[in-house]
Amino acid sequence: VNSLKKSFFSEGEDRTWSEVKADPWCPFLILTGTVNDFQRPIDDQSISEVSFSALHTGSEQCGYVRSPPSRSLAQSTALTG
Numbered sequence: 887v888n889s890l891k892k893s894f895f896s897e898g899e900d901r902t903w904s905e906v907k908a909d910p911w912c913p914f915l916i917l918t919g920t921v922n923d924f925q926r927p928i929d930d931q932s933i934s935e936v937s938f939s940a941l942h943t944g945s946e947q948c949g950y951v952r953s954p955p956s957r958s959l960a961q962s963t964a965l966t967g
Contacts (some may be wrong), residue, residue, distance in 0.1 A: 903962070904955035907940035915939060917962050924948055938962040 906912050917938040925932040926947065934947040943962075944950035 900958045900960045902956055902958050903938075903940040903953050906959065907955075915959075917959075919965060921945070921948060938965070 906915060919936050919938070920933055921936045922933045924934060924947070929947065934945055936943070936945045936948060938953065940953060942950045943953045943957075
């Protein structure tokens with residue numbers, strides 16, 4: 887885990903979505919992943935794409951919710967796969 891933090895996070899430190907949102911120098915990040923355990927009765931497949939940003943988490947199929955400001959980038963990355 888430490889080598890991943892050093893490779894993917896500035897100075898090896900994870901950030902929360904609220905910190906990313908407040909940083910004027912940070913581009914608008916959107917992470918994507920797949921959900922494989924959610925299937926509506928009208929869907930043919932149980933796999934759907936989901937996105938994570940500083941504003942919202944979700945997808946067209948699953949619906950969207952406001953992203954928890956305390957969720958970190960590492961937590962979102964872990965949820966993607």
